[in-house]
Amino acid sequence: PLHYDRSDRVQGGFFYNNVRYRDAHGRLFFGGANGLNIIEPNHIEYNPFPAQVSLKSVRVFDEVLSTLDSAGYAQGMVQLKHHQNTLSFEFTSLHFAAPEKNQFAYRLVGYDDEWIFTDASRRYANYTNLPPDEYQFEVKASNNDGVWGTPQAISFLITPPWWQTPWAMLSYVIFTAVVLMLFRQFIVMRSDYFNNLKLERVKRENLENLNRAKLEFFTNVSHEFRTPLTLIAGPLQALMEIGEGSKSVKQHLMTIHQ
Incomplete structure (x- = not known):
């Protein structure tokens, strides 16, 4: 329409x-x-000529980046540090037939899902607190009859801080693996230590039980022998006092008495 x-x-x-x-x-x-x-x-004359768009400036916070040539084209990939994550893009159209009717659309590939449309009264786009990643800002313009031109683009990379770099992540993994390995070794050594203590205690208790059993055994045996010997000692003493028999018999009686 x-x-x-x-x-x-x-x-x-x-x-x-x-x-x-x-x-x-x-x-x-x-x-x-x-x-x-x-x-x-x-x-009514229809305007078939698409509008050309040009990037006027790219700002990081309030600092203008010198990454555009005189025609507004980006010169290669722009590399930014992790704290340079607030950017502003200003653009304009090079189509001057009823410029107040020019329309614009922009998007930040890697951040915006869809094109964002605006008119000639608002020819800028702001992005704040962008996470570290690779992005491409694209902008296009239409003429007064809605004919869109080719998008203009600028690519930039926000590098992560050193503690989020791949080498840092790898060191975190290695450190965690070493800690887990040492912890596992500590658990195994601790378990072996307490198992050895338990084994020594069991051995000691078994030895004490064995000694106690031996003592009880010899005590019982001694008691069993003592009773018959006591019964024999009396008659043996009487025979020795009588003194009858040969000398060899008396000698045997003395041996038994001892």
Whole structure:
């Protein structure tokens, strides 16, 4: 659809609903508070020329980056530090037929999901606190009849801080693996230590039980032998006192008594 405003010499204010007419030649008549407007559709010239867009400046915070040539084209990849993550892009159109009707669309590839549209009154885009990554800012413009031109682009890389670099991440992994290995070794050594203590305690208890059993055994055996020997000692003493028998018999009695 075509849109007309005061820049096309259409009267301001409002039009009356009932004051409209189309004649036999296709001309359209509209009456309003400020007069009459006549539109001849057959004589409307369509603008087929796409609008060219140019980047005027790229700012990091308030500092202008000298990465654009005189025509507004980017000169290679722009590399920024992790704290240079607030950027502003200013752009304009090189199409001067009714420039107030130029439209713009921009997006930050890697950040924006869709194109963001704006008009000639707002020809800039701001981004704050961008995370470290590789981005491409693209902007395009349309002429007064909505014909879009080729997008202009600038690529830039926000590098991560040293503690987020691949080497730092690798060192974190290695450090964590070493800590886990040492912790596992500590757990194994601690378990072996307590197992050895338990084993020594069991051995000591077994030895004490064995000694106690031996003592009880010999005590019982001694008691069992002591009772018969006591019964024998009396008659043996009597035989020795009587003194009967040969000398060899007496010798044997003395041996038994001992």
